[in-house]
Amino acid sequence: MLYLSVIVLIPLAAVVVKAFSSGLGSLWSSIDNTLTLHALVITVGASLIVAAVGAVMGTLVAWVLVRDSFPGKRVVNSLIDLPFALPTVVAGLTLIALYGPNSPVGIHLAYTRGAVLVALLFVTLPFVARSVQPVLIELDREVEEAAASLGASNMTTFRRIVLPALRPAIISGAALAFARSVGEFGSLALIAGKVQIASIVIYADIESGSEQAAAALSVVLMAIALAVLFALRRFGARVDR
Amino acid sequence: MSLRALALLYLTLLLLAPLAIVFGRTFEHGIGTAWAFVTTPAAVSAFSLSVLIAVIAVPLNTIFGVGCAMVLARSRAPRAGKGILDALIDLPFVVSPVIAGLALILVYGQGGWFGSAFLNNGIRIIYAVPGMVIATVFVSLPFVVREVTPVLREVGDEQEQAAATLGASSWQTFWRVTLPTIRWGVAYGVVLTTARALGEIGAILVVSSNVAGSTLTLPLLLYQRDDQVGGQVTTSVYALATELAVISVAVLLLMTLFGSRREKSG
Numbered sequence: 436m437l438y439l440s441v442i443v444l445i446p447l448a449a450v451v452v453k454a455f456s457s458g459l460g461s462l463w464s465s466i467d468n469t470l471t472l473h474a475l476v477i478t479v480g481a482s483l484i485v486a487a488v489g490a491v492m493g494t495l496v497a498w499v500l501v502r503d504s505f506p507g508k509r510v511v512n513s514l515i516d517l518p519f520a521l522p523t524v525v526a527g528l529t530l531i532a533l534y535g536p537n538s539p540v541g542i543h544l545a546y547t548r549g550a551v552l553v554a555l556l557f558v559t560l561p562f563v564a565r566s567v568q569p570v571l572i573e574l575d576r577e578v579e580e581a582a583a584s585l586g587a588s589n590m591t592t593f594r595r596i597v598l599p600a601l602r603p604a605i606i607s608g609a610a611l612a613f614a615r616s617v618g619e620f621g622s623l624a625l626i627a628g629k630v631q632i633a634s635i636v637i638y639a640d641i642e643s644g645s646e647q648a649a650a651a652l653s654v655v656l657m658a659i660a661l662a663v664l665f666a667l668r669r670f671g672a673r674v675d676r
Numbered sequence: 677m678s679l680r681a682l683a684l685l686y687l688t689l690l691l692l693a694p695l696a697i698v699f700g701r702t703f704e705h706g707i708g709t710a711w712a713f714v715t716t717p718a719a720v721s722a723f724s725l726s727v728l729i730a731v732i733a734v735p736l737n738t739i740f741g742v743g744c745a746m747v748l749a750r751s752r753a754p755r756a757g758k759g760i761l762d763a764l765i766d767l768p769f770v771v772s773p774v775i776a777g778l779a780l781i782l783v784y785g786q787g788g789w790f791g792s793a794f795l796n797n798g799i800r801i802i803y804a805v806p807g808m809v810i811a812t813v814f815v816s817l818p819f820v821v822r823e824v825t826p827v828l829r830e831v832g833d834e835q836e837q838a839a840a841t842l843g844a845s846s847w848q849t850f851w852r853v854t855l856p857t858i859r860w861g862v863a864y865g866v867v868l869t870t871a872r873a874l875g876e877i878g879a880i881l882v883v884s885s886n887v888a889g890s891t892l893t894l895p896l897l898l899y900q901r902d903d904q905v906g907g908q909v910t911t912s913v914y915a916l917a918t919e920l921a922v923i924s925v926a927v928l929l930l931m932t933l934f935g936s937r938r939e940k941s942g
Binding site for chain 2 (some may be wrong): 438439443444445446447449450453492495496498499500502503505511512513515516517518519520521522523524525526528529530532533534551553556557560590609611612614615617618620621624625633634635637638643646650652657660661666
């Protein structure tokens, strides 16, 4: 507990104290300017898109890995963890290499919002896939077969039988992906260019010595991420019952 | 297009193609050139600093992680208390690394809550290696706890109780019974911690003074080099990226190995 306090809790408390150090009014005024609000909107918007796309593609990937069989499946299975193993700067750099100025495929995404989305999809790929996979493995196939034998189409079976069982896993994976996206820095530092991302604005504020502004934006970001995590826990508790 | 093709295409475009290009760019002037870039004094010292930080941070978080998991899964503390601890441990995953860095500056930096006390005794934390170690510990703290707690819950405490009735002290029980059961979970958590420790940039960037040769880790060196050339990525940057990527592929192999062992034993 002492360890946790010294490393995590006391420093985070310091951020909150700093943000409120000159009253609630100044906290608001340091957020309420076009640049900061813009950054917040873009960050949260991008994270929502990433969570949604990630939920769909992550489920698809998990489905293929569990239900399909093809040569090289085990390799693909370990590849899913690559974004966790690869340093995020390298992730950003690889995307610049592919979609940047000297792009071999002629797609110039780097330094745009598109690049931010791709980078976030990259780093959050494992969350949904890895949370859906175990549930899908445990899922009883007989119910699906029963549905099919009663004349349900593939789509109906998936929507009415499989999806309800997977929903908690998909939602918790997507929520983690969202929380990660809101705070992501490493992979975006190189690729975001002039796109204002909240974590990059915080970094710029720290570098220019305006710790108060940085702390204010930090508190807002933490509040958003914590709200998502809290909602997730409530949801999980409800499903458990 | 079948689902399989769609899933594989998505993975290829997102994961494999970008990596392949980085490898290609690294070696386009031959292996010798690439090797020369990763053996410059700056690159070598960045590599050793990365390793040094990981060597300090990973054992700390492993000991804390196993201890904390024991508390969460075994102690008879009130449920509410454990619930709070459980939620607090996830904080480093939720908080942006940049915010972590800022938080450490506000506490341990000049004019921070404890910073002046340390500085007066000649201990420099922020903009020096100790701060970078603390930042790394911060961002990689939850991994071991998160991996070990479910294993402990899963195996139950019957064997531990049996050991206790046979007269084993709690220390003996831990070393002889508990630890061997959870070893693959611990190993997996350690690998995840190491990967994060070696690759972290956000938190470290904030608390490092960014001086090549003393306080630059590999990811920082990469970031700084790229910053300087302004978008025109050079072979030296690609070489560093490949070095990091090779390390992470090794980590990935360990993850796969420990991950499957853990599933078998758990």
